[in-house]
Amino acid sequence: MRAAVMTRRATLLIDRLPQVRGSYTAEAPMKDLTWFRVGGPAEVLFRPADLDDLMLFMAYRPMDAPVTFIGAGANLLVRDGGIPGIVIRLGKGFNHIEDDARGLRVGAGCSNVSVALRARDRGLKGYEFLRGVPGTIGGALRMNAGAYGQEMKDIVLAARWVRGDGLLQWSSVEELGYGYRHCSLPEDRIFVEAMLRAEPGDREAIRRRMDEISAERTTTQxxxxxxxxxxxxxxxxxxxxxxxxxxxxxxxxxxxxxxxxxxxxxxxxxxxxxxxxxxxxxxxxxxxxxxxxxxxxxxxxxxxxxxxxxxx
Structure with a gap:
């Protein structure tokens, strides 16, 4: 009975949401989306098709429905009662990695490992720590993720994010107010992209360091x-x-x-x-x-x- 009521409520919420090109899922099981493999369902899960789709949703969503953003679910514990409102998870439309004269321009949906490997292939140093950080760039930006003596603030030039009203904005690394595992940007801002700095290095040295980090993580964690x-x-x-x-x-x-x-x-x-x-x-x-x-x-x-x- 309770499950039927919850599903009905989620369906009613979907009926109030703007028409999008991405997908809505009622009562989406969060245990399937987190590394802990626990937690109750999201009332509604929204997977935007791309940046324009996300901006449209944020601009026209019902303001009384809470919105929660999640990344790959690596550093996340979802409680057993689930998540009220809408959970947003970025997918393929946010997975781009582009070469830039300043470094790499990457989507928030990219895995940290994929960005590390792209930097390795380009001979860019400073990204080695990302080889040992689970999750996506969006999550790493939000918490100033770090490991092995480095953290995101060391490689971020600027980050792009969507406001609660759907508007898009860039912030410099200084404006993000990074501290130890902390970002000062308000929680209702959704990271969508980052510009990461370039510092040429020796490809073989970069490869060796990433291999060391991968091996150490496997043996110690x-x-x-x-x-x-x-x-x-x-x-x-x-x-x-x-x-x-x-x-x-x-x-x-x-x-x-x-x-x-x-x-x-x-x-x-x-x-x-x-x-x-x-x-x-x-x-x-x-x-x-x-x-x-x-x-x-x-x-x-x-x-x-x-x-x-x-x-x-």
Whole structure:
């Protein structure tokens, strides 16, 4: 009965949305779109055909319906009650990678790995870290993603985004207000493209470094399990995994969620975990680290949606 009511509500919401060339899906299962493989459905999932389609949607959407943007679902935990309103996920219409005299012009839907490999083939250095960052450029722009001593602000010249009213705008890297795993651009702005800087380098050295990063990630992180990437941001002068280990949380289990034995800043779904299991486990880790070290860990994984069956 509840499922039928939810589907009916999603259908009514679709009836209020503007006509687009992309697709709308009612009650789209988010567990199929996130690396954790958990979470309730999106009331409506919108996949825009291209930039014009996205701009049209944003300009004419009903303003009382919330809009949530997601990337590849790598650093994302969707709660079990699902996501009210419209979830936007960029696809093929945002996957371009173009050579430019200044570097690379890339769509927000491009995978970070594909951009790294294009830079390698062009002999552009500074992109090596992207070989070890899961997800898409849009997500990387939003959180100033980083690894192996580099982060997005080191290679971004400017980013293009769509406002909540459908207007399009560029911002320089300075205007994006980047900090550690932080971007100052308001959450209702949707990244669609970035201009990334060019710095010529030695192709063979770039290739070797990317191969090293790929190999290190495979041997030190639980990449073959259902995980969401690094769970907590590193506090100043500390590494999150060391604090978690010191608090005795390596291997800790709640429900079917576990702190990875391989790298304890990763939570994993052992197969039947719920989003509640994973979030409770993460909060338990935070509490134990605070008690053991006095340091409060900050979630790096983005948590969205409503708990349990509470969506209304």
């Amino acid at each position: 639980p990449v073959k399990t259902s995980t969401g990437g690094s769970t907590f941001a590193n506090p100043p002068a500390h590494k999150a995994w060391e604090l978690i280990d010191r608090a005795g949380c390596r291997g800790l289990v709640i429900g079917d969620a576990q702190v990875s034995e391989q790298h304890c800043n990763f939570l994993i779904n052992r197969g039947a975990a719920t989003a509640a299991d994973l979030e409770t486990l993460g909060e338990t880790v935070r509490e134990r680290v605070k008690a053991a070290t006095g340091i409060e860990l900050r979630w790096e994984i983005r948590r969205i949606g409503v708990a349990g069956g509470a969506r209304s």
